[in-house]
Amino acid sequence: MPRRTRSLAAAGIAGLLLAGSAVVPATAAPGNPNQGRPTTSDRTSPAEARRVDRVPTPKLDWYACYGDAECATVRLPLDYDKPKGATTEIALLRVKARDQQARIGSLFLNPGGPGGSGTDIALAAPYFLSDELLDRFDIVGIDPRGVAASENLRCFPSVKEQTRAYAGLNVAFPWTKAEEKAYVASSKAVGRACSTTGRPLSGAMSTAEVARDMDVLRRAVGDKKLNFLGFSYGSALGQYYANMFPDRVRALVIDGVLNPNAWVGRGKARSQLQETRLRSADGAYRALREILVRCEKAGEKACPLAAGDPLASYELVARRLREKPLVVDDPKLGSFTVSYADFVSASLGSLYSPDGWQSIVSITADLLALTEPASASPARLAEARRAIAERAEQVRQQRRYDFPYQNGLETFLGVDCTDGYHPRDAGAWPALGAKEDQRAPYFGRAWAWITAPCARDTWKVRDEDAWTGPFDRRTSAPVLVVGNYWDPATNYEGAVSSAKLLPNSRLLSSDSWGHTAYGTSACVTGAVDAYLLTGALPRRGTVCTGDVQPFVELPDRPEATQRAAAPKDASAGQAAPTRGEPKRLPPVVAPLPAVGSLTLR
Numbered sequence: 001m002p003r004r005t006r007s008l009a010a011a012g013i014a015g016l017l018l019a020g021s022a023v024v025p026a027t028a029a030p031g032n033p034n035q036g037r038p039t040t041s042d043r044t045s046p047a048e049a050r051r052v053d054r055v056p057t058p059k060l061d062w063y064a065c066y067g068d069a070e071c072a073t074v075r076l077p078l079d080y081d082k083p084k085g086a087t088t089e090i091a092l093l094r095v096k097a098r099d100q101q102a103r104i105g106s107l108f109l110n111p112g113g114p115g116g117s118g119t120d121i122a123l124a125a126p127y128f129l130s131d132e133l134l135d136r137f138d139i140v141g142i143d144p145r146g147v148a149a150s151e152n153l154r155c156f157p158s159v160k161e162q163t164r165a166y167a168g169l170n171v172a173f174p175w176t177k178a179e180e181k182a183y184v185a186s187s188k189a190v191g192r193a194c195s196t197t198g199r200p201l202s203g204a205m206s207t208a209e210v211a212r213d214m215d216v217l218r219r220a221v222g223d224k225k226l227n228f229l230g231f232s233y234g235s236a237l238g239q240y241y242a243n244m245f246p247d248r249v250r251a252l253v254i255d256g257v258l259n260p261n262a263w264v265g266r267g268k269a270r271s272q273l274q275e276t277r278l279r280s281a282d283g284a285y286r287a288l289r290e291i292l293v294r295c296e297k298a299g300e301k302a303c304p305l306a307a308g309d310p311l312a313s314y315e316l317v318a319r320r321l322r323e324k325p326l327v328v329d330d331p332k333l334g335s336f337t338v339s340y341a342d343f344v345s346a347s348l349g350s351l352y353s354p355d356g357w358q359s360i361v362s363i364t365a366d367l368l369a370l371t372e373p374a375s376a377s378p379a380r381l382a383e384a385r386r387a388i389a390e391r392a393e394q395v396r397q398q399r400r401y402d403f404p405y406q407n408g409l410e411t412f413l414g415v416d417c418t419d420g421y422h423p424r425d426a427g428a429w430p431a432l433g434a435k436e437d438q439r440a441p442y443f444g445r446a447w448a449w450i451t452a453p454c455a456r457d458t459w460k461v462r463d464e465d466a467w468t469g470p471f472d473r474r475t476s477a478p479v480l481v482v483g484n485y486w487d488p489a490t491n492y493e494g495a496v497s498s499a500k501l502l503p504n505s506r507l508l509s510s511d512s513w514g515h516t517a518y519g520t521s522a523c524v525t526g527a528v529d530a531y532l533l534t535g536a537l538p539r540r541g542t543v544c545t546g547d548v549q550p551f552v553e554l555p556d557r558p559e560a561t562q563r564a565a566a567p568k569d570a571s572a573g574q575a576a577p578t579r580g581e582p583k584r585l586p587p588v589v590a591p592l593p594a595v596g597s598l599t600l601r
Contacts, residue, residue: 113589126576226245287487
C-alpha cells in the first residue's frame with residue numbers, strides 16, 4: 001500500500017507525479033503565487049467593503065496557551081451594519097510558523113460542522129498538516145460565532161429545559177410513527193427556543209457573518225490576502241468568502257464540498273428539504289453499495305459476507321430490524337436494543353473513515369447472525385453479541401452527561417437554519433424523509449431529519465445580511481476544489497458543480513474513501529500543499545487514488561486511518577510531533593445522526 005506523505009519534497013510532489021498526475025509549473029515566488037498570471041478579478045462590492053473596512057483593525061493580544069500555541073479573543077460587531085453597536089466575542093488560536101524567516105503568511109483553517117471549532121483544528125494542525133506548511137505558515141483557527149471558546153449560543157435558560165426539549169431527538173433518526181411524532185415535537189421546541197431565547201446571537205450566525213469576521217481577522221494578523229483550507233462545511237465558508245471578497249484571496253482550498261446554491265436553496269428549491277438539494281444520502285448509498293460489490297469480488301477469505309450475496313445480506317439485516325429491533329443481552333455490559341436506525345447510522349458513521357469498510361462488514365455479519373441465531377454456532381453468537389454490546393456501550397457512555405450546557409446541536413442549527421431555506425412545517429418531515437429514502441435507500445431519512453428544527457414556522461429568526469449569492473465571482477487567485485468519489489457526507493457532485501460555478505477554480509478529484517480527501521492520498525495531500533505553498537495547480541482532469549482501498553491490505557501505520565484528536569484536553573500537555581513523524585487525518589466535523597448509533601466517529 002502507498003504510505004502517507006512524510007514531506008512535500010520527498011513524497012508529496014513526488015507522490016503526485018507517481019500517481020499519474022502532475023502540477024502546473026509554478027510561475028511565482030512562494031510568497032506571491034499569482035505573479036506571472038492574469039490578476040483580473042471581480043472586486044468586493046462597495047457594500048461589503050464598507051461593512052468590514054470601517055471596523056478598526058483589532059489589536060490581537062496574544063498569550064501563550066496549550067503549550068506551543070497562542071490564544072486571543074476579540075470583540076467584533078454583532079451586526080456589521082452597526083459597527084459601533086453590540087458586539088460578540090470571537091476566539092482565535094495560532095500555531096506560529098516554525099521558520100519565521102521564510103514565513104509566507106497565515107493559513108486559516110475550518111473543520112466543518114457547521115459548529116466545528118477552528119481553535120481545535122488549529123491546535124491539532126501539527127498532527128495532520130505537512131511539515132512544509134507548518135514551516136511556512138502561521139496556522140490560525142477561529143471559533144465561529146456562538147461556537148466553542150467564542151461567545152456561546154444558548155437556546156435554553158438551563159440544561160434541564162434543554163434536556164426536556166431534546167427528548168424526542170434521542171434517536172439516530174425516527175423510524176416508527178411514535179418516534180416521528182416525538183421528533184417533530186422536539187424539533188419545534190428547539191426551533192422556537194433558538195428563535196427567542198437564543199436571540200440575538202442566533203440571528204447573527206450566518207456564514208456571511210463568519211466570512212466578515214474572517215476578513216477583519218485576516219487584516220488583524222497582517223495578511224493582505226487570505227490563505228484558507230476548509231473542510232466539509234468549511235467549504236461553504238470558503239466559497240462565501242471567495243464570492244464576498246473575491247479580490248482578497250491569495251490561496252483558497254475547499255475539501256469535501258457543499259454546493260452553495262444547494263446549501264441556501266434558490267427559487268422553488270426554497271421549499272425543498274436541504275437534503276433534496278445537497279444529496280448527501282446519494283453519496284453515502286453509492287459508497288455503501290460499492291463496498292458490498294467489492295466485497296463479493298474480493299471473496300469470502302477477504303470479506304465474510306461474500307459467502308452469500310453481500311447486498312442481499314445487508315438488506316436482510318435492515319429488513320429484520322425494520323420489522324423488530326434486536327435486544328442484545330451481554331453478561332458483562334447488560335441489555336441493549338439495536339434498531340434499524342442504529343444500524344443505518346452505524347453504517348454511515350463507518351463510511352466517514354477510509355477503512356470504514358471493515359466496520360460495515362463486521363456490523364452486518366454480527367447482526368446477520370444475531371437476527372437468525374439458528375444459522376450460527378454458539379461461539380459465533382457469543383462473539384457477535386459481545387462486539388455489538390461493546391459498540392452500544394460506547395454510545396451509552398457518550399450519552400451520560402448533563403452539566404455543563406452542551407450547545408453543539410444549537411450551533412449547527414444556528415448556521416444552517418439561518419443560511420438556508422427549509423420547508424415551512426416540521427410536520428412535513430416524515431413524508432419528505434420517506435421520499436428521500438426512495439431515492440437514496442437507508443440514508444435518505446438519516447440525512448433528511450437533521451434539519452427538522454429549521455422548519456420556517458418555528459425557526460423564525462433570520463439574518464437580514466445573510467449572503468444568498470451570487471456564487472460565481474472570479475477570484476484574484478484560483479480556488480482549488482477537492483472532491484472525493486466515495487464521500488458519504490459531501491456528495492462528490494457538490495465539488496463538480498461548485499468548480500463549474502467558480503470561473504477561476506480547478507477541480508481535483510480523488511478515488512478516496514471517507515469524508516474529505518486531504519491525508520487519505522499522497523497525491524491529494526501533495527497537490528494541496530504545493531498549491532498553498534507556491535500557487536501551482538494540479539493538471540486539469542487530475543484524478544488521485546486513495547492510499548486505503550476496500551479489501552486491500554491496510555498500511556502498516558495505524559495513523560493512516562485515524563483522525564487527529566481535536567478536543568483541546570486531548571492535545572494540551574502533549575509534545576508536538578517532530579519533523580518527519582507520520583501524520584493523521586484532519587479532525588473534520590460533519591453532521592451525523594449518531595445519538596443512537598452503534599459507532600462513534
